[in-house]
Amino acid sequence: MNQASPIVEIRNLDYAVSNRPIFVGLDIEIQRGLITAVMGPSGTGKTTLLRLITGQVQADSGSIEVAGENLRALSRAKLYVLRRRMGMLFQNGALLTDLSVFENVAFPLREHTNLSERLIRQLVLTKLQAVGLRGAAEMMPAELSGGMSRRVALARAIVMDPELLIYDEPFVGLDPISLGVILRLIRRLNDTLGITSIVVSHDVKEISSVADQVFLLSGGKVVAHGTPSELKSYPSETVKQFVGGLADGPVPFHFPAPDYFGELLSRSGDL
Amino acid sequence: MNALRELWQSLTDSLEKLGAVIQFLLRLIANSPRALMRFDLISQQIFNCGALSLVIIMLSGVFVGMVLGLQGYDLLQRFGSEEALGEAAAIGLVKELGPVVTALLFAGRAGTALASELGLMRATDQISAMEMMAVDPIQRVVVPRFLGGVIAMPLLAAVFSVIGIFGAQLVGVQFKGVDAGSFWSQMRASVTLADVNMGIVKSLVFGVACSLIAVYQGYYATPTAEGVGRATTYTVVTSAVVILFLDYLITAAFL
Numbered sequence: 001m002n003q004a005s006p007i008v009e010i011r012n013l014d015y016a017v018s019n020r021p022i023f024v025g026l027d028i029e030i031q032r033g034l035i036t037a038v039m040g041p042s043g044t045g046k047t048t049l050l051r052l053i054t055g056q057v058q059a060d061s062g063s064i065e066v067a068g069e070n071l072r073a074l075s076r077a078k079l080y081v082l083r084r085r086m087g088m089l090f091q092n093g094a095l096l097t098d099l100s101v102f103e104n105v106a107f108p109l110r111e112h113t114n115l116s117e118r119l120i121r122q123l124v125l126t127k128l129q130a131v132g133l134r135g136a137a138e139m140m141p142a143e144l145s146g147g148m149s150r151r152v153a154l155a156r157a158i159v160m161d162p163e164l165l166i167y168d169e170p171f172v173g174l175d176p177i178s179l180g181v182i183l184r185l186i187r188r189l190n191d192t193l194g195i196t197s198i199v200v201s202h203d204v205k206e207i208s209s210v211a212d213q214v215f216l217l218s219g220g221k222v223v224a225h226g227t228p229s230e231l232k233s234y235p236s237e238t239v240k241q242f243v244g245g246l247a248d249g250p251v252p253f254h255f256p257a258p259d260y261f262g263e264l265l266s267r268s269g270d271l
Numbered sequence: 272m273n274a275l276r277e278l279w280q281s282l283t284d285s286l287e288k289l290g291a292v293i294q295f296l297l298r299l300i301a302n303s304p305r306a307l308m309r310f311d312l313i314s315q316q317i318f319n320c321g322a323l324s325l326v327i328i329m330l331s332g333v334f335v336g337m338v339l340g341l342q343g344y345d346l347l348q349r350f351g352s353e354e355a356l357g358e359a360a361a362i363g364l365v366k367e368l369g370p371v372v373t374a375l376l377f378a379g380r381a382g383t384a385l386a387s388e389l390g391l392m393r394a395t396d397q398i399s400a401m402e403m404m405a406v407d408p409i410q411r412v413v414v415p416r417f418l419g420g421v422i423a424m425p426l427l428a429a430v431f432s433v434i435g436i437f438g439a440q441l442v443g444v445q446f447k448g449v450d451a452g453s454f455w456s457q458m459r460a461s462v463t464l465a466d467v468n469m470g471i472v473k474s475l476v477f478g479v480a481c482s483l484i485a486v487y488q489g490y491y492a493t494p495t496a497e498g499v500g501r502a503t504t505y506t507v508v509t510s511a512v513v514i515l516f517l518d519y520l521i522t523a524a525f526l
Contacts, residue, residue: 054403056399056402056403080405080407081405083402083403083404083405084405086403087403088400088403090396090399090400090403091396092395092396094395094396094397094399094400095397095400096397096400096401097392097395097397107404107406108404108405108406111404111405111406111411112405112406153400156404160404
């Protein structure tokens, strides 16, 4: 595969849930080797986009190509083969609660390879060392903090040496120290392992410090695309509102409702 | 007219659900041969569903047997045939009470555990994480639990019946003075292989039904606290009704 070709290529994608359109004619290209951030207000379908890229849900129309494979044309078996080349970090870590930290990281190796126990141990300890949690190998998921769970999940996501690493809201609910650790890991893993990272987030400040390119989604489309610094000076009210964290703007503060005074003065039974 | 339409709608909904459950069962059966290759995963589930249910099964078995001994003695002594207590208790337990009560207890103890475990796995993205790791959750998680339940059920029913017979013997022979020789010899003379087979068939069918309902409800639970709670409740209620319905069908087929 040509290094210059995009690893993810989305063309004219439409996707709706219960007749409510989430994406209309979406076009996105994600370049290899970069950290790409997908941002947007809550409810714009950022996580849905990840689910589409990973083939967990199917688009209504349009095409999604990941590492040269058209997801719509893939059988389940071929999709599973493709997924072995991807790693995904879920919002809450999604560790298997009945397995220890070590076994969680070893899980993909045990399922997909016939490696010796000694080699599995070495690989797992190497990955745990990379996320700073080799000392927690024997702990159970219930004993870990939120930040530690996410780091273990990250070790599990990279244990099969993926080409593409996907992060779903990796900063939610983290204290500043854990957040700094995750940010540093995203950058370090991307550069040292030579992979491509997609980070879905709405934390403008954090993601701007680590992303190479940003796609800002709103209303089912990409409303802005560029480097984090380009986005700060983007000539669009939607982008200004999102980047500046303004309470009112194209995304209104008030959810659509009947006239305020009319409703206050009406009898309660009329509601 | 509206009532008729609603009735028709609920009937078609129920049939649709039944079709989905049968389709799910076929998927489990299709995946079973590969799952059997990794028997360690299944034996772990036999332990979870079977060994961990043993205490409740044995306790219930002894009490059910004791009640059966007491009621049986009261009835039989009216006709002067209390020596037949062993036969009555054994046939009642092996053919009917053993499989049915075990299945009802299994649904409450192991079925709810299966449904809530799978529901929580879905709610905490563990199922999605497996799919993302290219591991089929049906193959890795659901089938071992299903097969574990199917294998555990007849074993538990056998334990229940044996303990129940000892319970009946305790009340009949020790407390009420029925002759021990008559109790055991009449039982041996009258309980046939066909009676035991009927019990085995029932507990196998109940094992499939209870485990299927539990894993289906858990796997397709709405991924919220309320959804997991609902899946657990439905597991017990649906299992109880299905067990009693199937019990009638199998009894009618055998007799």
